[in-house]
Amino acid sequence: MNALLWMLLDLLLAAMLLGLGWAAVATRDLKRGVALFIAFGLLLALAWARLRAPDLALAEAAIGAGIAGALLLAALRSEPQGGQPAAVPSRVFLLTLNLFSVLLAVTVAWALLSALAMGDSVRLAQPVTEHLSQSGVSNPVTAVLLNFRAYDTLLELAVILSAVLGVLALGPARPGYRLPGPVLYGLIRWLVPLLIVTGGYLLWVGAHAPGGAFQAGATLAAAAVLLRLGGVDGAGLPAAVVSRWLLAAGLLAFLAVGLLVTAFGYGFVQYPPDLAAGLILVIESAATLSIAVALALAYIGGWPSRRAQSGSLHTHTTEGGTH
Amino acid sequence: MIDVVAVGLICIGIGFFAAGSIGLLRLPDLHSRLHALTKADNLGLGLVALGIALVTGSLVIALKLILIWLLVLAASAASANLIARHALDRREQP
Numbered sequence: 001m002n003a004l005l006w007m008l009l010d011l012l013l014a015a016m017l018l019g020l021g022w023a024a025v026a027t028r029d030l031k032r033g034v035a036l037f038i039a040f041g042l043l044l045a046l047a048w049a050r051l052r053a054p055d056l057a058l059a060e061a062a063i064g065a066g067i068a069g070a071l072l073l074a075a076l077r078s079e080p081q082g083g084q085p086a087a088v089p090s091r092v093f094l095l096t097l098n099l100f101s102v103l104l105a106v107t108v109a110w111a112l113l114s115a116l117a118m119g120d121s122v123r124l125a126q127p128v129t130e131h132l133s134q135s136g137v138s139n140p141v142t143a144v145l146l147n148f149r150a151y152d153t154l155l156e157l158a159v160i161l162s163a164v165l166g167v168l169a170l171g172p173a174r175p176g177y178r179l180p181g182p183v184l185y186g187l188i189r190w191l192v193p194l195l196i197v198t199g200g201y202l203l204w205v206g207a208h209a210p211g212g213a214f215q216a217g218a219t220l221a222a223a224a225v226l227l228r229l230g231g232v233d234g235a236g237l238p239a240a241v242v243s244r245w246l247l248a249a250g251l252l253a254f255l256a257v258g259l260l261v262t263a264f265g266y267g268f269v270q271y272p273p274d275l276a277a278g279l280i281l282v283i284e285s286a287a288t289l290s291i292a293v294a295l296a297l298a299y300i301g302g303w304p305s306r307r308a309q310s311g312s313l314h315t316h317t318t319e320g321g322t323h
Numbered sequence: 324m325i326d327v328v329a330v331g332l333i334c335i336g337i338g339f340f341a342a343g344s345i346g347l348l349r350l351p352d353l354h355s356r357l358h359a360l361t362k363a364d365n366l367g368l369g370l371v372a373l374g375i376a377l378v379t380g381s382l383v384i385a386l387k388l389i390l391i392w393l394l395v396l397a398a399s400a401a402s403a404n405l406i407a408r409h410a411l412d413r414r415e416q417p
Contacts (some may be wrong), residue, residue: 181408304353 010050017043028088034072054210055141058202061220067295070225074174076297136276137207143213146280148270154258157250157287164230164247164294175304176233188230195223203288206279213250213284217291224296234304235296243293243303250290254283329377336370342410350386361403365396 020043024036041064048057089097128140130146135143145153180188199219206212228235237243257279258269266272271279297303372392376385391415 181400181404188398190397219413 010072013043013050015049017047025111030076034069034076037072038065038069041069055139055212055215058210058215059218060213062222063295067221067299069219070222070299074301078175134273136271136273136275136278136280139206139210139212141210142212142280142284144207145181146283147271147276150254150258152185153287154251154254154269157290160294161248161251162173164297167298168302171302173233173300173304176304177229177231179231180229184230186228192223192226192236195219195226199223199288199292203284206284209279212289214291216284216288220288220292221295221299224292227301228296228300235300237293237296237304240303243297246293247297248287248290250283250287253286257283325377325380329374332370332374332377336367336372336374339367339370343367354407357403357407361399365399368392368395 017040020036020040024033024040027033027036041060045057045061045065048060049056068306125140128144131148132138132143133138135147137143137146179185199216202211202219203213203216204211204217224237238246254269259270261271261279262268264272340363343360343363346363347356350356350359369392372388376388379385379388
C-alpha cells in the first residue's frame with residue numbers, strides 16, 4: 001500500500017517534470033519560459049531527493065533553480081519590454097533538433113537498460129565505500145568530488161573561472177536596482193546574515209553530510225543577489241583587488257595543495273590519508289569563496305562601479321532618504 | 324491520539340492550500356488573488372508543518388520545520404508586497 005502511494009507520487013512528479021519541461025521550451029513568451037524553468041528546477045530537486053541524492057537536490061535547488069533562474073531573469077531585464085518573443089525556428093532546424101532528441105533518448109534508454117541489466121557486478125559505489133576511511137571525510141559524495149575524483153572538480157573550478165572571465169570581458173556591469181521599500185529592506189536585513197551562516201554551515205557539514213563548496217558558494221551568491229536587488233550595486237563584494245584574488249582562490253588553493261603533496265612523494269592531488277581532512281577543508285573553503293564571487297559577478301554582469309563597492313546596505317538607504 | 328491530531332492538522336492545512344489555489348485561479352484581479360494566495364497558503368503550510376512536527380516526535384526536527392515556516396512566511400509576505408507595489412506603480416503611471 002505504502003509502496004504504491006510512493007510510486008503514484010513518483011509518477012506524478014515525473015509527469016509534472018515532463019509537462020513543465022515541455023511548457024518551458026514550447027512557450028514563446030520568454031518571461032513565462034523562465035518562470036516555468038525555475039519551477040522545473042524546484043521539482044527536479046524534489047526528484048533528486050526522492051532518488052536519495054540529497055547533495056544533488058541541494059545543488060539543483062540552489063544553482064539550477066535559484067542562481068540560474070536569477071541569471072536568466074537578469075538577462076531578460078536588459079531586454080526592452082522584458083524581451084522579444086522567442087523566434088520561430090526554421091523547419092530544417094526543428095527537424096535536426098528532433099533527430100538529435102530521438103538519438104539522445106535512445107542513448108539514455110540504452111544506458112539505463114544496460115545499467116539495470118548489470119546486476120550485482122562491481123559498481124563504483126563499492127570501491128568508494130571501501131576506501132571511504134582513507135579519504136579524510138565521511139560523506140561519500142565529498143570524498144569522490146574532493147579526493148577520489150579531485151581532477152574533475154579542479155577542472156570544474158577552472159571552467160567556472162573562465163566562464164566568469166568571459167562575462168567580465170563583455171563590458172561594464174548593468175545598472176543596479178533602485179532602493180527597496182521598507183518591507184524588502186527588512187527582509188534583506190534578516191536574510192543576508194542568515195544566508196551567510198547557512199553557507200558556512202553547508203561548507204562545514206559537507207565533510208560528513210550533504211553539503212559542500214558548491215552549495216555553500218551558491219548560498220553566499222544568493223545573499224549577494226539579494227543585496228543587489230536591494231539597491232546595493234556592489235552586492236556586498238569586497239574591493240575589486242580582493243575580489244580578483246577570491247575569484248581565483250579556489251583554483252589556486254587546489255593547485256597549490258595538489259602540487260605541494262607531490263613534493264612529498266605523492267601523486268598530484270593524492271593526499272596523505274592523515275592530512276586529507278584538513279587539506280580538503282582548505283580547498284573547499286577557498287572554492288566556496290571563489291564560487292560565491294564568480295556567481296555574484298555573473299549575476300551583476302561585470303565589475304560593479306568603484307563608488308558602488310564601498311557602499312553598504314545601510315549607507316545606501318540613509319543616502320536614499322527615509323522610507 | 325497524536326497521529327489523529329497530526330493527520331487532522333495536515334488535512335485542514337491541505338484544505339487551506341486548495342482554497343488558496345482555487346482563489347488564485349478564480350478570483351478576478353491581481354490584488355484579490357494575492358490576498359487569497361498568501362493568507363491561505365501561509366496558514367496551510369503552518370498547519371501542515373505542525374502536523375508533520377507532531378508525527379516526527381523529535382524536538383530538533385519540529386524546530387527546523389517551524390523555522391522553515393517562518394522563513395516562508397517572511398519571504399511570501401515580502402514578495403506579495405513587492406508584486407502589489409509593482410502593480411500599484413504601474414496603475415499610477417499609465
